Amino acid sequence: MKLDMLDSGVFIAYVLGLLILALWISREDKQEGKNTEDYFLASKALPWWAIGASLIASNISAEQIIGMSGSGYAIGLAIASYEWMAAITLLIVGKYMLPIFLKNKIFTMPQYLEQRFDSKVKTTLALFWLAVYVFVNLTAVLWLGGLAIETVAGVxxxxxxIFLAVFSVAYSLYGGLKAVAYTDILQVVLLVFGGLFLVYLALDAVSAGEGVLAGFGILTSELPSHFDMILSDDNEHYMSLPGISVLIGGMWIMNFSYWGFNQYIIQRALAAKNIKEAQKGIAFAAYLKLLMPIIVVLPGIAAVMLHPELNTPDQAYPSMMALMPSGIKGLVFAALVAAIVSSLASMTNSISTIFTMDIYSKMKPGKSQRHYVHVGRIATLISLGIALIVAEPLLGKFDQAFQYIQEFTGFFTPGIVVIFVMGMFWSKATSAGALSAGVGSAVFSLALKFLWPELPFMDRVGLVFLLCLGLCIVVSLASKSKSSNASVSLDEVSFATDKNFNIATLGVIIILTALYAAWW
Structure with a gap:
């Protein structure tokens, strides 16, 4: 499939329009020169709608749209648990974790760890995140994005x-987080409406023109195993999504790590005007997460019937775009590319934030604010260059990149969650306890993978979390904290939420209960 002249024209116009918008947003601050708060935290002035839209645009990228649709092709609706469980996770993060971060006025997650523990914990986690963002997240987004462009446009x-990398640099390098966040609004609108339109076309094609409901009925009757939300232990994909564990096991750990302690996600909420605005943005994002499986998973399931001959599952979504009429296909393709670029820009902005604020500024203190912003821009360019070089060698052999990302990060996320949760809510947690949890996470995970290979990775994540939790408690009690730290005090932190947030939370719970009851 290739884009025709009209599609190409629409795509080029969208790209140019987005660049002009981003540069206009950037120019407002550039007149007086940016400081680190302007560049890395959008001057701490983001409204709720920009926070919510940017959270989703940063999250929904190639690994979600292409990778999760591919998993929908291979596994089915069960993969939607990552999205639907994330909705409730977001609300928990907004109520119990975000107030602590905002109270401590942090730029980065490692900065909080330094305030709570010491520089050893901060530096260890900062280096870890830099490695994961460059060698896992950036590479996955670039690789899947490149495959999508090849499938749709024939390039x-x-x-x-290379185009994706250059595009992301062009619109985010000078504007920083503000340029990324405000342009994300346009991209989310196009992604949602373009995605829903593709679902309509896919279901209509499945029913041979009989309509959406008929198409959905055919899918559920012809592919019943693809609509099991909770997989049985005899399912061939049970190792990826082990039954009830998606509701009560390791998926919670994966979600808390991603939505609560992941720099390029939580950075949007840290840039809010205030805590109420941040919580409204998070509630908005939670409802968008409920919608995402319809947009990204259903086309993958429909592709099983429409394109059963695909070489790899990750070709499902790009192949389904052939259903789009001329012009609309170009617009939806532009939105897909822009979402990929938004995630690249978000990740590189976070990489530059962590490198500059947590590593470089400690090595070279006392420099001007503009100097640190300049260093952050250089870090952006270098990280993209590295990711371009290693993307194909690292990911070229995987059929489902989304599952690869989850399993790889699953080695480390249990320890990260233990470090933050214990650091925030247990005053006796020490630096030694935190480091032991971090190291133990990798050691326990590797040991279980080789000694108990039949254990599903999500169950392994939950078990390793419990082991790391116990290890952190034992080591913390055995070691003595050098001094009490005010960052652990919750006396001045309010976990109260307003009526609208509480109603939004109740709504998410009701919707999730209905979804799982219907597709159990």
Whole structure:
């Protein structure tokens, strides 16, 4: 499939329009020069709608749209648990974790760890996150984005990756988080409406023109195993999504790590005007997460019937875009590319934030604010260059990149969650306890993977979390904290939420209960 002239024209117009918008947003601050708060935290002035839209745009990228649709092709609706469980996770993060971060006025997650523990914990986690963002997240987004461009536009995947990298630099390098967050609003609107339109076309095609409801009925009757939300232990994909564990096990750990302690996600909420605005943005994002499986998973399931001959599952979504009429296909493709670029920009902005504020500024203190912003921009360019080089060698052999990302990060996320949760809510947690949990996470995970290979990775994540939790408690009690730290005090932190947030939370719970009851 290739784009025709009209599609190409629409795509080029969208790209140019987005660049002009981003540069206009950036120019407002550039007149007086940015400081680190302007560049990395959008001057701490983001409204709720920008926070919510940017959270989703940063999250919904190639690994979600392409990768999760591919998992929908291979596994089915069960993969939607990542999205639906994330909705409730977001609300918990907004109520119990975000107030602590905002109270401590932090730029980065490692900065909080330094305030709570010491520089050893901060530096260890900062280096870890930099490695994961560059070698896992950036590479996955570039690789899947390059494959999407090759499938839809017929352009070689390597040129596609280079285009994505250059595009992300062009619109985010000078504007920082503000340029990324405000342009994300346009991209989310197009992604949602373009995605819903593709679902309509896919279901209509499945029913041979009989309509959406008929198409959905055919899918559920012809592919019943693809609509099991909780997989049985005899399912061939049970190792990826082990039954009830998606509701009560390791998926909670994966979600808390991603939505609560992941720099390029939580950075949007840290840039809010105030805590109420941040919580409204998070509630908005939670409802968008409920919608995402319809947009990204259903086309993958429909592709099982419409394109059963695909070489790899990750070709499902790009192949389904052939259903789009001329012009609309170009617009939806532009939104897909822009979402990929938004995630790249978000990740590189967070990489530059962590490198500059947590590592470089400690090595070179006392420099001007503009100097640190300049260093952050250089870090952006270097990280993209590295990711371009290693993307194909690291990911070229995987059929489902989304599952690869989850399993790889699952080695480390249990320890990260233990470090933050114990650091925030247990005053006796020490630096030694935190480091033991971090190291133990990798050691326990590797040991279980080789000694108990039949254990599903999500169950392994939950078990390793419990082991790390116990290890942190034992080591913390055995070691003595050098001094009490005010960052652990919750006396001045209010966990009260307003009526609208509480109603939004109740709504998410009711919707999730209905969804799982219907597709159990």
């Amino acid at each position: 070689d995947w390597m040129f596609g990756m």
